[in-house]
Amino acid sequence: MRAYLDCYPCFVRQALTAARMAGADESQRWSVLRRTLEMLQSFDLTATPPEIGTVIHRIVREDVGDGDPYVEVKAASTSEALHMYPRLREMASEADDPLDVAIRLSIAGNIIDFGLGDRHDFxxxxxxxxxxxxxxxxxxxxxxxxxxxxxxxxxxLADNAGETVFDRVLIELLEVPVVYVVKGGPVLNDAVYEDAVAAGLDQVAEIIDNGAATPGTIVQFCSDDFQERFAKAEMIIAKGQGNYETLSEAGPRVFNLLQVKCPVIARDIGKPVGSIVLKQATESIQSR
Amino acid sequence: MRAYLDCYPCFVRQALTAARMAGADESQRWSVLRRTLEMLQSFDLTATPPEIGTVIHRIVREDVGDGDPYVEVKAASTSEALHMYPRLREMASEADDPLDVAIRLSIAGNIIDFGLGDRHDFxxxxxxxxxxxxxxxxxxxxxxxxxxxxxxxxxxLADNAGETVFDRVLIELLEVPVVYVVKGGPVLNDAVYEDAVAAGLDQVAEIIDNGAATPGTIVQFCSDDFQERFAKAEMIIAKGQGNYETLSEAGPRVFNLLQVKCPVIARDIGKPVGSIVLKQATESIQSR
Incomplete structure (x- = not known):
């Protein structure tokens, strides 16, 4: 899904939020803002939102510094979700249709998202x-x-820390082995290796990282190893908006599971904000 | 009040909304977006939001065309407010303190604002x-x-069409003659001469325009005639956020009457969104 016009105000907001989360002082925030405005002006119109987001987060790293600004936020989300875990597991196992409930729980966990604004109260x-x-x-x-x-x-393909725990409930019910793919480096509150282990995913899946610190899954930015596994995979579960934005046209092996949380994605899918979606990807572009 | 960092996402959104309201096609919208991003990057950091808004609306006029895109929206607001007028007038006149109620009604009318987003349901x-x-x-x-x-x-100093009718209720109760100042040309849903006459302001005040098609009141952009009257005025009532942004430091002759509708103004005033404000301007800058 390419970025729409209405993504642009949000890109500017994301740059400011990411700079603030990274501890930028006033002059660093202005620098991030100006570089973002300059970059947005000249960016390829066919780019997906995570491709543009990747450049924004690179600007923030260059101007403010490396590190994982969301490390505490992610730990808190994981901890909160782990407190829910025993009951979530029970809800699925006691249901008439455990798999259906577990799919829904995995989608419910997608509400955790610090890329959308300053809301921290899911x-x-x-x-x-x-x-x-x-x-x-x-x-x-x-x-x-x-x-x-x-x-x-x-x-x-994992999305955010904390949501990982909800994914775990689903993965435990799958009879097929699962490779759980996290980000190769910190970006927003997306789960990295340590976040997935903290959520106990190592007990139910092989965890690998995709080699990239980008929102969503921009396949060509990922490691060779991941690209090879992606190419060979028979079935790919892709969680969240970022993975929808990057993989909604990656072919029928891909299933996007998400909550619709922004008006632009709502328009692209043709369903209102608040919708829950399990959508098989189309084929028009193999992968972006 | 100078523009804050958090105004910038909103400037981009305003550019897109104004272009859409002016009937821009897709390529015109992209052009407005890019020129806005370029302009924002290089704009004076001490500028007030309406000074930046003025350039945005100039870009929209240049790229999309002249005219008054809000003419129907303004007529609808005025018509709705005129339906309320008899009851509003009664509420003030029957009150224990008619002037206090009329001041509050004038502030209530400030909720009408198409500069904030796509909300049309006040x-x-x-x-x-x-x-x-x-x-x-x-x-x-x-x-x-x-x-x-x-x-x-x-x-x-008037603000939006429709709000004019609420101002009329207040002006009718003032014993002192009033000069009602509208915009010199269309900008957003701000009232111009015709809008004020449609709301019946000509029956209670002398109506003049400030010679400028800018949000708020940027005195140096206004006509010589207005600047002279502004300089001589003993008391100035300035309605709405735009006039707060441009005149909050214009000295104690100025009284800003508004509802706080955006988080940036909330921070500047130190009161939450939703607050009602009657604030005497400070003196630090004579006028911007």
Whole structure:
């Protein structure tokens, strides 16, 4: 999905939020702002939002400094989700259709997202209740179940820290082995290796990183090793908006699981903000 | 009040909204976006938000075309407010303190604002109820009443169409003659001469325009005639956020009446979004 015009105010906001989270002083914030404005002016119009986001986060690293500004926020999200974990697991196992409930829980966890603004108060239990009761706005579950039955292995592209715990509940119910893919370096509150281990994903999956510190999955920016596994994968579960933005046209092996949290993605999918989506990717572009 | 860092995402959004309202096609919208990004990058850091907004609206006029894109929106706001007018007038005249109620009604009308986003659903009666009951977050009413008693004439700087009708209720209760100042050309949904006449302001005040098509009141951009009247005025009532942004430091003759509708102004005033404010301007800058 290429960036829409309405993404641009959000890019500027993201640059300011990322600079602030990285501890930028006033003059560093102005520098990040100006470089972002300059970059946005000249950027390729066919770029996806995470491609542009990648440059924004590079500017912040260059102007403010390296490190993982979201490390505490991520630890808090993981800890909160781990407190919920026993009950979440019970909810799935006691359900008439455990897999359906676990898919929904994994989508519920996608509400955790610090890329959207300054909101730090995700009401996780309310979100769980809503997502368990809500109809799918896009429902490719039949194709999803079909692919699950045929696959010998699933590549599971993680999104945010904390959401990882919700993914774990789903992965525990899958009969097929899962390779859980995290980011190669810190970007926003996206899970890196340590975040996935802290959430216990090492107990249910092989964890690898994609070699890239970008939002979503920009395949050509990832490590050779990841690109090879991506190319060979029979089935790919891609969590969250960033992975939708980068992989919505990556072909029918890819299933995007997400909550619609921004108006631009809502328009692209044709469903309102708040929708829950399980969508098989189309084929128009192999991967971006 | 100079523009803050957090104004910049909003400037980009305003450029896109103004282009859309002016009927821009996709390529014109991209052109407006790019020119806005370029302009923002190089703009004077001490500029007020309306000074930057003025350049945005100039870009839209150059790229998309002249005219008054908000003409229908303004007519609808005026018509809705005129339907409320008899009851508003009654509410003030029947009150124990008619002037206090009329001041609050004038502030309630400030909720009408198409510069903030795509919201077109102002719940005017609910706003009236809220503002009548709400304590002032900044309350310079004593100085305001004092100035009213001493002034031989009041310069009343209008804000948006529709809000004009709420101003009319206040002006009818003032014993001192009022000069009602509208914009010299269309910008957002700010009232121009025709809008003020449609709202019946010609029945209660002398209407003049300030010679400028800018948000707020950027005195040095206004006509010589207006600048002269502004310089001589004993008391100036300045409605809305744009006039706060441009005149909050224009000296104690100026009284800003507004609702706080954006987080940046909330921070500048030190009061939360949703506050109602009657604030005497400080003196640090004579006028911007």
């Amino acid at each position: 009401d996780l239990w309310n979100t769980v209740d809503r997502v368990l009761a809500q109809p799918f706005a896009v429902d490719d579950r039949p194709a999803f179940f079909d692919a699950l039955e045929k696959a010998d292995e699933v590549l599971y | 719940d005017l009666w609910n706003t009236v109820d809220r503002v009548l009951a709400q304590p002032f977050a900044v309350d310079d009413r004593p100085a305001f009443f004092d100035a009213l008693e001493k002034a031989d004439e009041v310069l009343y």
